Amino acid sequence: MKYSSWNSVASYLVENIKKKIENGEYGEGSKLPSEKMLSEEYSVGRSSVREALKMLQAENLIEIVKGKGSFVLSTDARSKGIDQWYHSKKEVFRDLVEIRVALECLAVKKAAVKVTDDVIEKLISINQAYEATSATDITTRLEYDEAFHRLIVKTANMVLLEDIYNRFESAYTEYRIKGFVLTKYFEKAAEGHRQIIRAFQNRDEKSAEQLMYEHIYEVVDDIEKILEITK
Incomplete structure (x- = not known):
């Protein structure tokens, strides 16, 4: 897996998860895989996964619910x-x-x-x-x-x-x-x-x-x- 001189591992994860949301693999209201599962899937550290999830939340694509996980927001909730x-x-x-x-x-x-x-x-x-x-x-x-x-x-x-x-x-x-x-x-x-x-x-x-x-x-x-x- 290669990253550009400016792109971070977190950025790579964000773009991949975004694509899965856009193509419906992660549907509206669905729960994303856990930090541990994403870490294992992409062979990256959990700190990078946490950073990526925070960025996705900041872009208003997901909601992180403490103790429960990360959930894909509906189109209406995003707007x-x-x-x-x-x-x-x-x-x-x-x-x-x-x-x-x-x-x-x-x-x-x-x-x-x-x-x-x-x-x-x-x-x-x-x-x-x-x-x-x-x-x-x-x-x-x-x-x-x-x-x-x-x-x-x-x-x-x-x-x-x-x-x-x-x-x-x-x-x-x-x-x-x-x-x-x-x-x-x-x-x-x-x-x-x-x-x-x-x-x-x-x-x-x-x-x-x-x-x-x-x-x-x-x-x-x-x-x-x-x-x-x-x-």
Whole structure:
């Protein structure tokens, strides 16, 4: 089994389980195989299975019920679930956004004066791959988006910041995926990445910091506008 340089084992599992849901092998309301069974079927670790199931839940394809397992959502539940989920977790979402802004604006400011041409080329390559990925392949686009932001944090070269960010990222992932699904933010994100890259090329730390702030809040504004409509 081969994975691309950016795709994770979890991404591979997500795409395979999605296909089985789409072709009816896992029908609406049906229970997915257990973590242990999926781990054995794909010869992967249970941590990768858990990550994949969380991503599928974040995309509103399944529901994980503690102590019972994972169940495929009906088409109706998928269409209604995302906005209801955001309404129920609005305060937590806002807190997470503020934490993300604090971490990433500091990271991009520090990275702007340390970035090398090699890192800039990697950021360009990641963003191009992001844009080339099908809009329906949310999992892969998410991975490219995360890779872009993770490389900026790494380039800041602050060990404690990177450690905090890595811990935070797992908590924010579900919100990030649902933001992508709910707002169709893909195209705006690519343009935001390009603007940040240009600031890096100019070694302009103030511009990079402001652009990161705007980049994060752009999707937040879109989400909140949609939530106002769905109230």
